[in-house]
Structure formats: C-alpha cells, structure tokens
Amino acid sequence: MSDDELREVAERPTGEAPRDGIGEEDNPIPSWWWAGFVATILFAAFYLPYYTFSGWSQRTQYDAEVADARARAAATAPSTPTANPYRGDAAAIAEGRETFTTICAACHKPDGTGLVGPSLVDPYWKYGNSDAVLFETVTKGRPGGMPAWEPQLGATRIWKVLAYVETLPKSDRPGLGAPGYTPPAPPTGR
Numbered sequence: 749m750s751d752d753e754l755r756e757v758a759e760r761p762t763g764e765a766p767r768d769g770i771g772e773e774d775n776p777i778p779s780w781w782w783a784g785f786v787a788t789i790l791f792a793a794f795y796l797p798y799y800t801f802s803g804w805s806q807r808t809q810y811d812a813e814v815a816d817a818r819a820r821a822a823a824t825a826p827s828t829p830t831a832n833p834y835r836g837d838a839a840a841i842a843e844g845r846e847t848f849t850t851i852c853a854a855c856h857k858p859d860g861t862g863l864v865g866p867s868l869v870d871p872y873w874k875y876g877n878s879d880a881v882l883f884e885t886v887t888k889g890r891p892g893g894m895p896a897w898e899p900q901l902g903a904t905r906i907w908k909v910l911a912y913v914e915t916l917p918k919s920d921r922p923g924l925g926a927p928g929y930t931p932p933a934p935p936t937g938r
C-alpha cells in the first residue's frame with residue numbers, strides 16, 4: 749500500500765461503507781457496562797476514605813478474632829486448680845481414703861510410711877509438697893517408679909486422695925526414701 753492509500757484509510761470517516769473488506773464501526777458501549785463503570789467509581793469514592801480513616805484492616809480484624817478465640821478457649825479449657833479444692837471436706841476425704849487403701853497403699857503402705865514408694869508422712873519431699881506439685885506427681889507420675897494415675901482416677905479423685913493423704917498422721921523422722929533414712933532394726937528373737 750502506498751502512503752497515500754494508507755492515509756486515505758486512516759482518515760476515512762466512520763460509518764462509511766467498508767472498502768477492501770475493512771470498515772470501522774462506532775457502536776455505543778452497552779448501558780449495563782457504563783452503569784457498572786460509574787458504580788465502581790462511586791464505590792471507590794466512599795470506600796477509599798472509609799478504608800483509610802476507619803482504622804479497619806485485615807490485620808486488626810484478624811488480631812481481634814484471634815484474641816476472641818483465645819478467650820473462648822481459655823474459658824472452656826478445664827483449668828487445673830492450684831489449691832486442693834477438697835481440703836478439709838470430710839466426704840471427699842472419706843472417698844480419698846478409699847482410693848488410697850485400694851491403690852496407693854500397695855506401694856506407700858496404708859499409713860503412708862512407705863514401702864516401694866517413699867514415705868508420704870515424713871518432712872522430706874523429693875518433688876515438693878505444694879498442692880500443684882503433688883497433683884502433678886500423682887497425675888503424671890514420676891520416673892522413679894511412681895505411675896501416672898490421671899487415666900485411671902481423673903483429676904477429681906486425685907484431689908480427693910491428696911486431701912486424704914494430708915490427714916495421715918505425720919512423722920518427724922525422715923521416712924522411707926528420705927536421704928537420712930535408717931531402716932528400723934530387724935526384729936530379734938523368734
């Protein structure tokens with residue numbers, strides 16, 4: 749095509765009949781498209797200032813939801829009391845006594861002075877005798893041969909048996925398992 753011919757095509761008024769099979773139309777944009785275009789601009793006019801000044805963001809919304817979920821989880825999680833809820837409760841202590849004689853006495857002796865397991869009535873504690881530590885000892889067990897009792901007894905019965913252990917008559921002497929322990933002299937004679 750010569751330059752003249754190209755210019756002629758470029759300058760041809762629209763709506764003219766196609767020449768060489770090439771023509772140009774100027775159809776109006778459909779009104780639904782136009783309405784959508786205007787709507788996005790209007791939306792942006794409100795949304796942009798809103799987003800900028802309201803303080804809302806995905807981050808703050810996320811943080812708020814996480815904090816909310818944490819609070820709900822904390823409210824429903826079974827909390828471990830740090831103090832024995834059954835201390836001094838006669839009915840609970842009677843139940844604890846039952847558990848102690850059937851289970852714990854086999855290793856700690858019915859009076860708690862110790863057999864395979866150490867004495868529970870002397871002033872010496874290997875792991876400590878705060879409520880929380882005792883609860884931990886009995887629920888989770890200890891490596892020196894103390895089984896974990898949580899699966900069999902559950903928290904409530906463990907607190908009750910500990911409430912009972914507390915009522916056992918105490919001995920000032922270091923008992924079985926204590927560092928200064930001397931075994932009682934074997935009985936003499938026959």
Ligand code: HEC
Pocket residue numbers: 847848851852853854855856864865866868872873874875876882885886890891892893894895897909910913
């Ligand atoms: C199979 C024998 C056995 C049974 C049954 C048993 N214990 Fe023990 N217990 C032990 C042994 C052994 C230890 C010492 C663990 C160690 O030194 O690591 C121990 C340690 C303990 C201690 C820690 C003492 C300290 O000085 O810190 C407590 C408290 C205790 N037992 C309570 C109980 C209670 C309550 C029960 C009943 C629910 C029970 N035990 C049942 C064997 C047993």
